[in-house]
Amino acid sequence: MTGEERIRRLVADFRRGRRPALARAISMVEGERPGVSDLLRELLLVRPRARRMGITGPPGAGKSTLAAAIAALLRERGEEVAIVAVDPTSPFSGGALLGDRIRMNDLATDPGIFIRSMASRGSLGGLATTTREVIDVLDAFGFPNILIETVGVGQTQFEIQAAADSTAVVLVPESGDGIQAMKAGLMEVADMFVVNKSDRVGADRLVREIRQALLLKHGVTSRGVPAHHGVDLSAVGAPADEEPSRSGRWEIPVLKTSAGRGEGIDDFLEQILAHHRHLTVTGELEARRQRRAEGRIRDVVERRLRRRARTRMETHPRLAEWTAGVRAGSETAYSVADRIIPAILGRVPERGTEERRDPSDVDD
Numbered sequence: 525m526t527g528e529e530r531i532r533r534l535v536a537d538f539r540r541g542r543r544p545a546l547a548r549a550i551s552m553v554e555g556e557r558p559g560v561s562d563l564l565r566e567l568l569l570v571r572p573r574a575r576r577m578g579i580t581g582p583p584g585a586g587k588s589t590l591a592a593a594i595a596a597l598l599r600e601r602g603e604e605v606a607i608v609a610v611d612p613t614s615p616f617s618g619g620a621l622l623g624d625r626i627r628m629n630d631l632a633t634d635p636g637i638f639i640r641s642m643a644s645r646g647s648l649g650g651l652a653t654t655t656r657e658v659i660d661v662l663d664a665f666g667f668p669n670i671l672i673e674t675v676g677v678g679q680t681q682f683e684i685q686a687a688a689d690s691t692a693v694v695l696v697p698e699s700g701d702g703i704q705a706m707k708a709g710l711m712e713v714a715d716m717f718v719v720n721k722s723d724r725v726g727a728d729r730l731v732r733e734i735r736q737a738l739l740l741k742h743g744v745t746s747r748g749v750p751a752h753h754g755v756d757l758s759a760v761g762a763p764a765d766e767e768p769s770r771s772g773r774w775e776i777p778v779l780k781t782s783a784g785r786g787e788g789i790d791d792f793l794e795q796i797l798a799h800h801r802h803l804t805v806t807g808e809l810e811a812r813r814q815r816r817a818e819g820r821i822r823d824v825v826e827r828r829l830r831r832r833a834r835t836r837m838e839t840h841p842r843l844a845e846w847t848a849g850v851r852a853g854s855e856t857a858y859s860v861a862d863r864i865i866p867a868i869l870g871r872v873p874e875r876g877t878e879e880r881r882d883p884s885d886v887d888d
Contacts, residue, residue, distance in 0.1 A: 531559050535566045538665065543638065546665050550640055553657045564657065567664050572813055574606075574663040575800050578688030580674040580713065585694040586720040589783035590792070591671045592631055597793050598669055604636040606667040608658055610675040611641050638667065656687050656820060685713040686819050689812060690799045692792070694718045695734070697726035711738065714776060715799050718792060722780035734778050774802050829868070836868045 537545035549567065552560045577594070579587045588609065595605040631637045640662075642655055655672070662670050674684050684691050693714040717734050719727050777795050781788030803809035837843060846863070849855030 527559050528562075531563055531566070534563065538567060541666065546638070546661070549661055550658050553654050553661060554642065556654065564661075568660050570664050572660075572663050574667055574670045575796075576659060576663075576670050576672065576687065576689045577796050578672045578674070578684040578691040579694060580684045580691060581694035581710075581718075584698075585696050586783045587673050587694050590692075590694060590718065590720060590781065590789075591673045593783050593786065593789045594793055594796070595631055595637055595669075595671060597789055599634060599636050603669055604638075604667055605669045605671060606638045606662040606665075607631075607640070607671045607673065608655060608662070609639065609641050609673045610655060611643060638662070655683075656816075656823065659687055660820075686816060689803060689809060690715045690796050692716050692718050692796070694720050695730065696721045697724045697730050715774065716776060716795050717778045718781055719778065720781050720783055722788065723782045723785065727780060731778050731780060738776060738778075774799060833864075833868050836864060840864060840867065 534545055534548060538549055549563060551557075552563055579591050581587055591607055591609070595607060598605050632639060640658065642658065659670055659672060672684060672688055691713050693710045693716070695710075695717065696719065719730050719734070721727070779788060779792055779795060781792055783789065800809070803812065843864075846855055846860040850857055850860060
C-alpha cells in the first residue's frame with residue numbers, strides 16, 4: 525500500500541469516528557511524519573466547533589486533578605471530552621513522562637473521554653510544538669469540549685492563550701502572593717483565577733491579594749471607573765454563579781476550589797461555560813478564532829523555514845570556511861547570514877548585500 529493510499533484510508537476511518545484512526549492521526553502530527561501536511565489538509569477543512577478550555581499555572585497546583593474533575597462533571601452532563609495534557613519531556617526517551625495520564629487514570633476507561641499526553645520537547649511556552657495541531661484534529665473529530673493542560677513551567681505559559689478560548693490560571697496558597705503572580709505575567713493570560721487546595725492555610729489571603737493585584741494591574745481606583753484597556757474590574761471576584769456584568773465586560777472571577785475533595789468544581793465549570801457564552805455573545809469568540817488562524821499560519825511558515833534553514837546550514841559546502849572566518853574576525857555572523865539566507869529562499873544573492881545591510885538590524 526502506498527503512502528497516499530494509507531492517508532486516504534486513515535482519513536476515511538477518521539471521518540467514520542474511529543478512535544484508532546484519531547490516535548494514528550495525532551501520532552503523525554506529533555512526529556511530523558511524511559504525509560502529515562496532506563493529512564491535515566483533508567482533516568481540518570471544517571469549521572472549529574469545540575469549546576477549548578485551557579488550564580495553566582505552576583507545577584503542583586493541581587491542574588491535572590482539576591482537569592479530571594471538570595471532565596467528569598461534563599460527562600455527568602452527557603458531553604464528550606478530549607484532554608490534551610502536556611508533560612515534561614523524558615531526558616531518556618524524549619517522550620512525555622506521563623504524570624498527567626497517570627493522575628487521570630480513573631477516566632481512561634470512559635468511552636466518552638479521550639486523553640492524550642504530549643511531551644513538551646523543550647518548548648518554553650507551556651505547550652508542545654504541535655499541541656495546537658493536535659487540538660485542531662480533536663476538534664475536527666467532533667469533540668465538543670477540549671481541555672488543555674499546560675506543562676506547568678511557572679512563568680512562560682503564554683502559548684495557552686493562543687490555543688484556548690478560555691484560560692484558567694490555577695494557583696495554590698504556596699504559590700506566593702498575588703503580586704508575584706502578576707510579576708510572573710499570569711495576569712496577561714487569565715480569563716479566571718482558581719485558588720486550588722483552598723482548604724489550606726493562606727487561601728483566603730491569596731484570593732484577596734489576587735483581586736488586589738488585578739485592580740492594580742488595570743488601574744482601577746474606584747467602582748464605576750473604567751480601567752486601563754477599557755476593562756472595569758471593580759467587581760473582580762464576584763460570586764461564581766454570576767453572569768458577565770451588565771456592561772458587557774467580562775469581570776475576571778477569582779474562585780476557590782479543592783479538587784481533591786471535589787469542592788468548588790461546579791462553580792469552576794459554570795464560570796468556564798459563562799465565559800464561553802460571553803465570548804459568543806460579544807463576538808470575541810470569532811475574533812479569537814481569527815487571531816488563532818493567523819497565528820497558525822505564522823507557526824507553520826516559521827516551522828518550515830526553520831527546518832529548511834537547518835538543512836541548508838548542515839549541507840552548505842562553505843559553512844566551515846565561513847565559520848572559521850567569524851572565529852578569526854574576518855567575517856561576521858551577519859555577513860555569513862546574508863550569503864546563506866538567499867540560498868535558503870532559493871534566490872541568488874545580490875552583490876554587496878552585506879554592505880547595504882542596516883547595522884542596527886540585529887534580527888535573525
